[in-house]
Amino acid sequence: MLKINNLHASVExxxxxxxxxxxxxxxxxHAIMGPNGSGKSTLASVIAGKEEYEVEQGEIILEGEDINExxxxxxxxxxxxxxxxxxxxxxxxxxxxxxxxxxxxxxxxKGLEDMPAKEMLKLIREKxxxxxIDRKFLSRSLNEGFxxxxxKRNEIFQMAMLEPKLAILDETDSGLDIDALRIVANGVxxxxxxxxxxxxxxxxxxLLDHIVPDYVHVLYKGKIVKSGGKELAHExxxxxxxxxxxxxxx
Amino acid sequence: xxxxxxxxxxxxxxxxxxxxxFYTDIESETFPVGLNEDIVRAISKKKDxxxxxxxxxxxxxxxxxxxxxxxxxxxHYEKPDFQSIAYYSAPTAVDPNKTxxxxxxxxxxxxKKLGISVDEQKKMNNIAMDIVVDSVSVATTFKKTxxxxxxxxxxxSEAIKEHPELVRKYIxxxxxxxxxxxxxxxxxxxxxxxxxxxxxxxxxxxxxxTYFRINQAGTGQFxxxxxxxxxxSYVSYLEGCTAPSxxxxxxxxxxxxxxxxxxxxxxYSTVQNWYPGNAEGKGGVYNFVTKxxxxxxxAKISWTQVETGSAVTWKYPSCILKGDNxxxxxxxxxxxxxxxQADTGTKMIHLGKNTKSTIISKGISAGKxxxxxxxxxxxxxxxxxxxxxxQCDSLLMGNECGAHTFPYIEAKNKxxxxxxxxxxxxxxxxxxxxxxxxxIDTEKAIALIVNGFSKDVxxxxxxxxxxxxxxxLEISLEGSVG
Numbered sequence: 001m002l003k004i005n006n007l008h009a010s011v012e013x014x015x016x017x018x019x020x021x022x023x024x025x026x027x028x029x030h031a032i033m034g035p036n037g038s039g040k041s042t043l044a045s046v047i048a049g050k051e052e053y054e055v056e057q058g059e060i061i062l063e064g065e066d067i068n069e070x071x072x073x074x075x076x077x078x079x080x081x082x083x084x085x086x087x088x089x090x091x092x093x094x095x096x097x098x099x100x101x102x103x104x105x106x107x108x109x110k111g112l113e114d115m116p117a118k119e120m121l122k123l124i125r126e127k128x129x130x131x132x133i134d135r136k137f138l139s140r141s142l143n144e145g146f147x148x149x150x151x152k153r154n155e156i157f158q159m160a161m162l163e164p165k166l167a168i169l170d171e172t173d174s175g176l177d178i179d180a181l182r183i184v185a186n187g188v189x190x191x192x193x194x195x196x197x198x199x200x201x202x203x204x205x206x207l208l209d210h211i212v213p214d215y216v217h218v219l220y221k222g223k224i225v226k227s228g229g230k231e232l233a234h235e236x237x238x239x240x241x242x243x244x245x246x247x248x249x250x
Numbered sequence: 251x252x253x254x255x256x257x258x259x260x261x262x263x264x265x266x267x268x269x270x271x272f273y274t275d276i277e278s279e280t281f282p283v284g285l286n287e288d289i290v291r292a293i294s295k296k297k298d299x300x301x302x303x304x305x306x307x308x309x310x311x312x313x314x315x316x317x318x319x320x321x322x323x324x325x326h327y328e329k330p331d332f333q334s335i336a337y338y339s340a341p342t343a344v345d346p347n348k349t350x351x352x353x354x355x356x357x358x359x360x361x362k363k364l365g366i367s368v369d370e371q372k373k374m375n376n377i378a379m380d381i382v383v384d385s386v387s388v389a390t391t392f393k394k395t396x397x398x399x400x401x402x403x404x405x406x407s408e409a410i411k412e413h414p415e416l417v418r419k420y421i422x423x424x425x426x427x428x429x430x431x432x433x434x435x436x437x438x439x440x441x442x443x444x445x446x447x448x449x450x451x452x453x454x455x456x457x458x459x460t461y462f463r464i465n466q467a468g469t470g471q472f473x474x475x476x477x478x479x480x481x482x483s484y485v486s487y488l489e490g491c492t493a494p495s496x497x498x499x500x501x502x503x504x505x506x507x508x509x510x511x512x513x514x515x516x517x518y519s520t521v522q523n524w525y526p527g528n529a530e531g532k533g534g535v536y537n538f539v540t541k542x543x544x545x546x547x548x549a550k551i552s553w554t555q556v557e558t559g560s561a562v563t564w565k566y567p568s569c570i571l572k573g574d575n576x577x578x579x580x581x582x583x584x585x586x587x588x589x590x591q592a593d594t595g596t597k598m599i600h601l602g603k604n605t606k607s608t609i610i611s612k613g614i615s616a617g618k619x620x621x622x623x624x625x626x627x628x629x630x631x632x633x634x635x636x637x638x639x640x641q642c643d644s645l646l647m648g649n650e651c652g653a654h655t656f657p658y659i660e661a662k663n664k665x666x667x668x669x670x671x672x673x674x675x676x677x678x679x680x681x682x683x684x685x686x687x688x689x690i691d692t693e694k695a696i697a698l699i700v701n702g703f704s705k706d707v708x709x710x711x712x713x714x715x716x717x718x719x720x721x722x723l724e725i726s727l728e729g730s731v732g
Contacts, residue, residue: 049686049687051679051683052679071691072683072686072687073685073686073690073691076687076688076689077689081687082687084687088678088680088681088684090681090684090685090698090699090702091703092701092702092704092706093698093701093702097698098688098698101690101694101698102685102688102689102690105688105689105690105694109689141702158688162688
């Protein structure tokens with residue numbers, strides 16, 4: 001599904017990613033952990049195609065195609081979805097209207113007609129139930145005045161609507177109380193299939209209790225310094241990152 | 251998809267001479283350039299006006315001569331030479347040999363985008379319509395329906411002849427000839443415009459927009475509009491057109507007067523999309539408009555405007571809240587791109603008790619444009635319990651444009667409650683990236699964000715026009731980012 005080879009990236013001439021190698025296969029869940037400032041969110045942004053990030057070296061391959069030259073929206077059309085750590089507000093644009101635009105733009109890119117209104121409503125109903133979202137919520141302006149939890153739940157709602165091939169969840173657990181965490185994780189699990197993949201970026205083990213990863217990677221100073229199974233996450237939870245830092249910096 | 255750009259427009263204007271070549275045949279209908287008493291008399295005579303009207307124009311001309319062009323607005327432009335303008339020009343004639351095939355395909359593409367009917371397209375391009383077309387019968391039906399209700403709706407020239415008592419009673423009472431430089435000029439030389447009278451207790455059964463759009467397009471450079479809503483009546487009136495107006499006149503100075511008698515309500519919506527000049531700031535229309543309404547007891551006047559065109563806009567639709575419990579509203583979206591300049595806002599003059607006003611202004615600036623909101627809320631000493639709420643929001647695109655807010659508040663009564671809120675925001679790269687990530691390209695993302703920003707005002711427009719106005723916003727801002 002996704003193959004990253006020797007990826008180096010910088011923002012404003014500051015080098016952040018320094019040789020990332022990562023392979024995610026269809027049906028897998030990968031967790032990327034690591035201390036603050038290690039480059040986790042940068043990696044997510046670079047995969048999604050944020051313009052400010054300069055790829056200096058290496059390749060990002062999605063289903064055999066190098067997507068490095070593609071604009072962010074083209075990557076989205078190919079099935080990359082990023083659940084933002086800090087979702088932005090768009091005043092005056094309702095969640096429904098935003099989703100409608102998003103879905104139809106994605107369809108347009110595939111040469112499809114707009115989704116019929118009836119079908120759209122059905123889809124919205126189905127997916128909002130999955131995320132236990134109140135219908136009133138959908139007519140509110142996108143992320144405006146949303147609580148931290150509502151924002152994250154809304155991100156996963158959008159993921160459910162768009163059914164991406166590769167979903168990257170950037171600290172989706174931050175700002176969630178325990179109930180919201182369960183709902184969000186439950187949503188992600190229901191969307192998981194053998195044909196798609198999920199990359200979970202998190203600081204904490206607790207999300208990984210709900211979304212169980214096949215692989216755990218530790219990102220430190222712009223490199224993946226350790227990889228392992230789900231037990232690595234437990235180890236990190238117990239011991240913190242210091243032992244890894246020591247290993248690397250030694 | 252072919253995009254309608256400023257370049258296309260420029261090309262179109264270059265070829266304009268050819269396109270409108272049939273003008274030469276009726277050249278004799280255009281007066282010599284310049285303005286003096288004889289020209290004013292000649293205009294009045296040409297229109298076969300009664301003596302009182304001629305005198306009124308001459309009086310206005312005298313006043314105008316003694317006035318100076320105002321300079322207080324936050325706009326900079328080369329002042330028009332008033333002696334090099336022709337003040338009367340024959341109405342645009344229909345060219346019997348022209349068909350829609352002769353019209354610039356890009357322009358047609360834009361009409362299609364805006365959803366403008368073929369008949370209207372023909373009308374706007376001065377193409378003769380088939381003998382039996384819907385709009386003709388529709389217009390007849392309109393006339394009949396309006397006639398049955400006693401509603402008068404005609405050109406002001408006709409009204410001066412057919413209903414002199416009404417015109418004479420009200421014209422210039424809300425915007426006096428000496429009100430300002432452009433109003434005085436308009437009073438002296440106004441070419442034509444619309445007149446509307448709604449009798450007591452009558453609710454006008456249709457948006458006067460539809461009729462207006464089909465039948466009154468291109469009323470000219472110095473337009474004069476007078477709307478009178480008699481006691482307890484209601485009318486929703488819409489002027490302008492979302493399609494680009496190819497007016498060759500540099501200067502537009504219109505006057506609109508609204509009179510809402512006791513318990514009456516007038517909704518007045520405007521969509522202005524005149525030629526804004528090219529991307530380098532050359533050309534474009536100067537739009538200097540005076541619009542004002544008077545509310546008697548329990549009356550209500552609502553101004554809604556979407557301003558996307560013109561190189562320079564100077565316009566302050568206002569309400570005089572004379573009667574107790576009267577209500578004034580102003581909802582505005584002003585978009586400026588490239589080198590456009592807009593200085594627009596409103597005046598709410600509270601004279602009566604328990605009068606209320608609401609001002610919602612949304613300014614969107616892109617390119618190197620300057621967009622100013624200028625508003626006055628004035629509460630007279632006898633206006634007990636006056637209320638005002640003002641909200642002025644500015645949205646900036648890029649780093650070279652400007653947004654300015656000049657709110658003036660004068661309260662002479664202690665019971666007044668005046669609220670003013672203002673925000674300035676920029677379309678952020680983060681917002682765009684968020685949309686991109688959801689598969690929405692940058693152009694569409696901007697349209698989405700701008701529409702969201704403007705929603706409060708778009709909602710106030712009549713339904714079918716809101717949709718067109720929304721598309722118009724997108725087109726006006728096309729190519730403004732990246």
